[in-house]
Amino acid sequence: MRAFSYDRASAVADAAGAEARLIAGGTNLLDLMKLEVELPTRLLDINHVGLDQITEVEGGLRLGALLRNADCAADQRVRRDYPLLARAILAGASPQLRNRATTGGNLCQRTRCGYFMRLGTRCNKREPGSGCDAIDGSNREHAIFGVSPACIATYPGDMAVALAALDASVEITGSRGGRSIPLRGFHRLPGDDPSRDNVLEPGEIITSVTLPPPVGGRQVYRKVRDRASFAFALVSVAAIIDIQSGRISRADLAFGGVAHKPWHDPEVEQALLGEVPSPVLFARAADLLVAKAKGQGENDFKIPLLRRSLIAVLAEATGV
């Protein structure tokens, strides 16, 4: 770990515009600093700026950026109205990590690509222009959607996948004021600049995530993984499905472990809306979803796995 300076922010204003790396729970940043993958020279601790509560706004909920993942998942309102979110959080990491991890830090967690986390490899995300060792290397965990010749990594988290299905928004403050952007647009595809995971500009801080008013229907978070707990998703599916008069009236879907961001595909949702749920319909929607997928070799299995997982989730959510 390299030496760094450490300061503590006591209000959001201290952090907005600061030329320092923000540290919240530290569960991702510190690991990467020890590996010298992240090399911040200045750390600004934002654990004392407040923003650790859930507040009710416009029929929805505002989750503070410093709210701990564990507290979020345990909140009665979250559990009642947004069970998808509670389940996604609980499907991630371990209780110890969730006690530390925060809303903002979770959104900004970095990829788990093994080359990214290891010095002495070529990685455009860590060292722009150096190349990508994953493309011809070990890429079992990598993306099947939205890859670029520069990077095929995934965004590894669970919480954001649920937030994408819930169509949450992210509130951000910078030196020039605040902005709110849809979560679905918060993470980026790698394109030719994989060093940037999301749209945050230097000096910006996430202050909260807002959940829209609760909607009807069944909410399912399905995470498929190599062991029963404490493993990142091979693929995951977040779904909110409602049925009115025997037909699907809501189909909000997002997918994890398959792209550089929580994957959202409106075409698949359209294919389900207004239809009578049936295995054939599910298969058709799943085929549509994976039609655009492309494997990298070791991760080819994610294509049939995602297809099967979506079918299972739709069956579970509709009771078919």
Place this chain on the structure above:
Amino acid sequence: MFGTYDVPDQRNLLDQTRQGIIGKPLDRPEAALKVTGTATYAAEYRPENCAEGVLVTATIAQGRVLHLHRDEVLSMPGVLGIFADKRMLRRPAQGTAGQAPVQDVREVEYYGQPVALVVAESFEQASHAAKALRIDYAPEGDVPFDAGKAEYESGQKPVILGDLDEAMASAAHSVDLTYTTEGHASAAMEPHASIAAWQGDVLTLWGSFQMISHNVKELADSLRISPRNVRIISPYVGGGFGSKLGISHDAIAAAIAARELGRPVRVVLTRQQVFDTIMRRSETRQRLRLAADASGRLTGLGHEAWVSNLPGEKFAEPVTQATEFLYGGENRKLAVNVARISRLTSGSVRAPGEAVGMQVLEAAMDELAEKAGLDPIELRKRNLPASQPGKDRPYSSRMLVEALDQGARAFGWDARKPRPCMRREGEWWLGMGVASAARVNMLRPASARVRLEADGSLLVQSDQTDIGTGSYAILGQIAGEMLGVPITRVRVELGDSSLPSGAGSGGSFGASSTGSAVFRACEAIRDRLAHRLGIPVEALELRDGIASGQGRSRPVTELLQGEALEQVGRIKPGKTQMDYAQASYGAFFCEVAVNAFTGETRMRRMLGAFGFGRVLNAKTARSQCLGGMVWGIGAALTEEQSFDLRDGRLLNHDLAQYHVPCHADVPALEVILLEERDAPASPLQAKGVGELAICGAAGAVANAIYNACGVRMRSFPMTPDRLIAQLPDPIARAAD
């Protein structure tokens, strides 16, 4: 020779003694220290003025170190020195090597090999400097990284009996199957760590080791000093699983730097370095050929394995070790071939040989049972030979039938469906599987000192290690039982090379070997007590500090007359090791659920029944069995080293990426301990149990997966990607 075990001791003395503590599920005496964090592990000693060392590892796979840019790093804050001494280790020593000759770390043989040590005042300074050290390499060498591209040589003398091809051709039922298993890491919680301190020419090394008397020799050999000048202290070891059998890089590097700097030096491997440089269990490819007559009796047995290691390593994963003695089949071919590749050293990882060999043999037996139309338990029972095939020596004892029968009853095996895909619960297919367990038994040279203090309390001493297994507990129980001392008055000191040499912890031999040395020391003390009481030792009864027999009775303290009695006991393997096929046995039963959509497998329950001679402590023995079964689940479902085939580097080198089973992967486990007395194995009538419960477990899981969903998995671990490649698409069905 003194102490050699040539004639089975049939007296079963431990069944006649009266203290009543042998075999009891007593708590480990050091348990409270461990759970309160007050047991001191290797890296936790605080010698004054200790400097901190961090290893630098190679970023090429093969070649030479041309130049270390020392100056850039020596000027960094706190940096005290950079060491790339010829004596430092490229590869850790294999178990029982007893030597670690000069290896010259400037030659790089595998990716991630240690090439230098950076020492600084603080750990942070040292780690930063270690990362900053620039190294010029001359990459060269053409050892392949992938066994597929390598040449194989024979890894052990093959066993060839009769004509296997002919037996296969004329068999009523046969299977010819090829399996693969991936590499495994020991993944002990405590990383390899050493603190070295010199006083003149004498080196004290606090380390984490399994076999101290060998480690002393290895350390001395590396440093070119006399073993008499080396003291190793290792009272608590946070898991070893084979990875701490031989000396590793940290110890020698710390010793060299400490000598040079004239102050103590601590070197702790990072988690990643433990994974990258210590020991792997080789991946295997295994071909199983089983030929049976119409009744299911084996006529042919072929088990050939292809494993890998670095050039020049003698160790070749002994995959067919249990296949040699477990079942019949007069026509045989058993062979292990080893490919020379450039990856970290392969060596002993808990249950070398059987861990991967048995899981595959037992999966193949399940396929044969199906072909022969037999219950898999019945097939196994029909194939237990009266004596070891090819060697014609009897089995010392074998509780396999009992394990299968009692296990089946306790598990409810009769509820198993005879064919796959007959039990479904929502998305999940349910099924049951069985497998035999077998692991060779070994006795190793050991000694221990027992001292009956004048106040009637007991002190047991040996350099035997306790790697979390219960050595402290069982050695105290043996001594207390033999000499009639309550367990609260027995003290056990271990893990210090200044004490008599125990067998160490490895190959499941620690308990029975060092335990036998304690037993023999106690026997000698019993003789003397009997003499003082004036009765023959056969009549002596010792209990709660009272010696009695033939109508006499006196407190032991009176017999001692204010003086302690001390004795060193010794044992060495002898004729009984040759004359009998010795192994521990058992059976696994499990129930799994396989998700028809995602291919995820979840254990529902698992039971193991094991016979391993006398149970010395029912709690620590059960814990070993539980741990073994968890390892079996790991081998079955989650554990897999993945390598980059371009440079042989290990990719998943931490505990987030290398998946040992977590709590949610492990269902309720049940263990049945079958009491048994095995006199040829040891004077305690005890055998090994530390590794037994892995050996075959993953086979039971594979068989249960088949029984659940009809997919025969022939590559391990059985992860979702591998399962869905064969699992029919459930919607294809629904849409029919």
